[in-house]
Amino acid sequence: MKPAPFDLCVAQSVKEVVSLLKQNKGDAKILAGGQSLMAMLNMRLVKPNLVIDISRIKDLDYIKITKEFVEIGATFTQSKLENWPKLQEIFPIIASVLPHVGHFQTRNRGTVCGSVCHSDPSSELPLLLALLNGEVVLSSTSGTRIISAKDFQTGMLSTACETHEFVTAIRFPIMAKKYGHAFIEIARRHGDYAIVALAAIATKDSIKLGVGGVADIPSILELKPGDLSNLSDALNTFAWSLDANDDIHASAKYRREIVRRLGESTLRKACNEII
Structure with missing residues (x-):
């Protein structure tokens, strides 16, 4: 067509x-x-x-570091972020996830902000923005407003962006403490949208698991290190709380089973990196 x-x-x-x-x-x-x-x-x-x-607006093609966050402009491509020299140092989890975002051809054109704006439930970058408590910068004739990732993504292919505004940047907070990370993705083939994507970060004080591809928006499970002794029950409860979807690729039951089975190994891998 x-x-x-x-x-x-x-x-x-x-x-x-x-x-x-x-x-x-x-x-x-x-x-x-x-x-x-x-x-x-x-x-x-x-x-x-x-x-x-907006691809020719040079003012939107940037990445900058502040004390609190890394801000990425609306036309900054995924491949530029993938090849950014400081990425592995500041955001190793993003560095490990980007090779799973489409293919290198699409990453050369696709933008980081565009992936977040599209708000596909199976997309990796919206999952990371939610997991890391990121923010979205929106501009309109009235000025600029900043909204959290959890409030920005409202549903499948749906966001809180109003019709008179557009996303000019996203912000990934810089974590103050050293953290471990892990990422596992189940897809029909490399580069496809995830059937289920699991991303975890862990510090000595907290543990978080992000799940994409199951519900209409990324889902986050927050734990304490002491919860690892009862992790199987926590993941079972979490998996059943997800508003999972059936589609031609997988059933809701299968997706929940992946969360239960691979969620534990993802979390433990992240935790092992800080021991």
């Missing part, structure tokens, strides 16, 4: 983008890397009157 007719505007600034969004009152879509949007346009799952291309 081919897209329904639409107008295309190649924006030159954030000011121009937010002005166009306000004028079009919900009938415009943002194009950054296009790895998700182009497929949806071709299948006519979305039929905007206007597509706003």
Whole structure:
């Protein structure tokens, strides 16, 4: 299939983008890397009157470090993040996950923020943003607002981004303490969306397990080191609390079983890195 007719505007600034969004009152879509949007346009799952291309806005193509977080601009690609020299040092868990995000061809075009905005339940980057308590920066003609990852992702392919605003950056908090990490993904083949993705981080004081691909949004289990003695029961309770979905790839029962069986090994691997 081919897209329904639409107008295309190649924006030159954030000011121009937010002005166009306000004028079009919900009938415009943002194009950054296009790895998700182009497929949806071709299948006519979305039929905007206007597509706003932000890929040439140089002010959005950046990554910067502050004392509290690393901020990534809206047009910064996944491959640029993957090859960022400080990634392994600051965010080893992101470094271990990025090779699972699509394929190197798609990572060359796909943006980090675009993956978060698409909000696919099986996508790895929204899972990491939720696990690390990240934030999303939204801009509109009224200014800028910052929203937490857990509040931003509201459902399958659904976010808290209003029609008159767009995501200009995301923020990954820098963890103050040394942490262990682990990541396991079950997919039909490498590069496919996850049937189930499990990511864990652990410090001497806390342990977190993030699960993607099971419910409509990433799910987070928070534990204390003392809970490891009763981990099987905790994972069983957690797995049954998930609003799991059946689809052509796997049943809800199968997805819960993966969480129970592989969740423990993922958590213990993360914990072993800080011993």
